[in-house]
Amino acid sequence: MDADALADAFWGVARQLRSRNKEALAPWELTPSQFRGAAVVARHGPIRLSALAEHLRIAPRSATEVVDDLESRGLVERSPDPGDRRATLVTLTERGRTLVGEIQAARHARSADVFATLDAHDRAELGRLLRKVAGE
Template sequence: MAAAAEDAEDGLAEAFWAVTRRLRHRTREALAPWDVTPGQSRALGVLIRHGALRLSALAEHLRIAPRSATEVVDDLEARGLVRRRPDPADRRATLVTPTDGGVRAGAAIHAARRTATADLFGRLAPADREQLARILRTLRD
């Protein structure tokens, strides 16, 4: 009986990781036209939703190290999607804000990611999607 339970757990984990890989692959394909990574896409989305943020606050939102946030912002800035400016409240600090092009790209990226996600999870009945979302939020929290 214990072996069967262990096999079931292994099967569950393998299925979870397979779905995760498929979602990552679809997300990368969806982001290809903008030449951004999923992390860069998430950062742009955070900046669009929250407005100008310090790098440290952006890192907190993304749950990454501040040094990693700097790299993400460097790449987005090189693409013209965000810009840095001095924080008027503290001239030693820098704020990051999306450019107009970044806002437009962010909206298109968001739509593409939603489509990729809907394509994957759209095979589930609405009640199953709701139950899966509830289960995943429980595991996340």
């Protein structure tokens, strides 16, 4: 298989995963970027807005908008950084932690559907190959 065919196959799977991800988020009326923001806060929080922007690979202003949206839904809260009064920390609320857990379970189920045609050996081999291509 040549590089173009591999790229087409890769992007086809990526489209399926993106579509399933959007379906998984639909019941919570959360956008993919909002979920990514909440997931980063869950993994790294309490976190400064600047660090959140770096993890999301977006501009700090965009990270502020994501946090504004999450805060308006009661999923995160801001607090002053005790180490630097000029900085703000973002933390998940209890509701946010619950929501992230529920969405991660739904996303896992949708992703598992995409790879259900592969047996355990094939999934392990695909994972190995993708990590190799990613340079890990």
